[in-house]
Amino acid sequence: MPTKRFTLSVKRHDPPSGEPPRFQEYELEVEEGVTVLEALLRIQAEQDGTLAFRYSCRGAVCGSCAMVANGEVSLACRTQLHGLGTDEITVEPLPHLEVVRDLVVDMDLFLEKNIEVRPWLDPPGPDPPRERLVDPSDWTEAEPYTNCILCASCHAVCPVTGRDPAYLGPAALAKHYRFLTDARDGAAEERLALVDSEVGVWGCDVVWNCSKICPKGVRPTQGILTTRERVKPKD
Ligand code: FES
Numbered sequence: 001m002p003t004k005r006f007t008l009s010v011k012r013h014d015p016p017s018g019e020p021p022r023f024q025e026y027e028l029e030v031e032e033g034v035t036v037l038e039a040l041l042r043i044q045a046e047q048d049g050t051l052a053f054r055y056s057c058r059g060a061v062c063g064s065c066a067m068v069a070n071g072e073v074s075l076a077c078r079t080q081l082h083g084l085g086t087d088e089i090t091v092e093p094l095p096h097l098e099v100v101r102d103l104v105v106d107m108d109l110f111l112e113k114n115i116e117v118r119p120w121l122d123p124p125g126p127d128p129p130r131e132r133l134v135d136p137s138d139w140t141e142a143e144p145y146t147n148c149i150l151c152a153s154c155h156a157v158c159p160v161t162g163r164d165p166a167y168l169g170p171a172a173l174a175k176h177y178r179f180l181t182d183a184r185d186g187a188a189e190e191r192l193a194l195v196d197s198e199v200g201v202w203g204c205d206v207v208w209n210c211s212k213i214c215p216k217g218v219r220p221t222q223g224i225l226t227t228r229e230r231v232k233p234k235d
Pocket of ligand 1: 055056057058059060061062063064065066075076077078
């Protein structure tokens with residue numbers, strides 16, 4: 001299989017050291033089909049064991065490996081080097097989140113927002129003797145929103161999360177919509193009150209960046225706009 005030589009310029013940063021971030025170059029020869037994640041793993045194994053990045057499934061399922069390759073937010077495990085159209089590739093951590101080290105960002109703020117929207121079912125009435133079944137025809141609105149893998153790509157491209165850390169953000173608001181539209185849930189009024197604010201659905205700039213970037217096809221902006229329609233208009 002033909003190979004090609006790439007230069008990966010990776011942003012390095014160790015905040016506790018007090019040193020400013022810097023780019024470090026690594027050269028490697030790879031065959032077609034090799035992803036950014038595989039390239040980083042090879043660099044870590046063969047050239048620099050100190051390079052830090054996060055991954056788990058290697059198959060676009062766990063959401064751990066989102067980063068920025070040549071200016072575009074993407075999952076490193078599904079971005080092929082040859083597909084980037086150049087042999088000089090910069091790799092950076094997700095913006096809008098604190099860097100822990102190199103390409104590893106602190107996900108606490110992002111995950112806390114997801115907890116704030118009560119991401120669990122609150123069904124009405126007593127528990128049934130067996131599970132609560134959903135008719136497939138009642139599942140079409142919520143189902144696409146269950147595909148979120150919490151990779152934070154949407155958070156990284158949202159202009160509002162970049163300027164207001166209090167904003168719930170597209171992932172949390174998509175999660176909110178997933179439970180708001182679940183036919184088994186009975187807490188719509190409380191759920192709508194949770195996001196009826198400038199840090200909730202009214203804070204969105206409606207630029208659709210989140211919906212365009214989501215690797216799983218979730219459309220947070222659509223959910224936000226539909227939720228706005230269900231919230232009483234502000235005076
Ligand atoms: S390693 Fe799991 S999504 Fe990339």
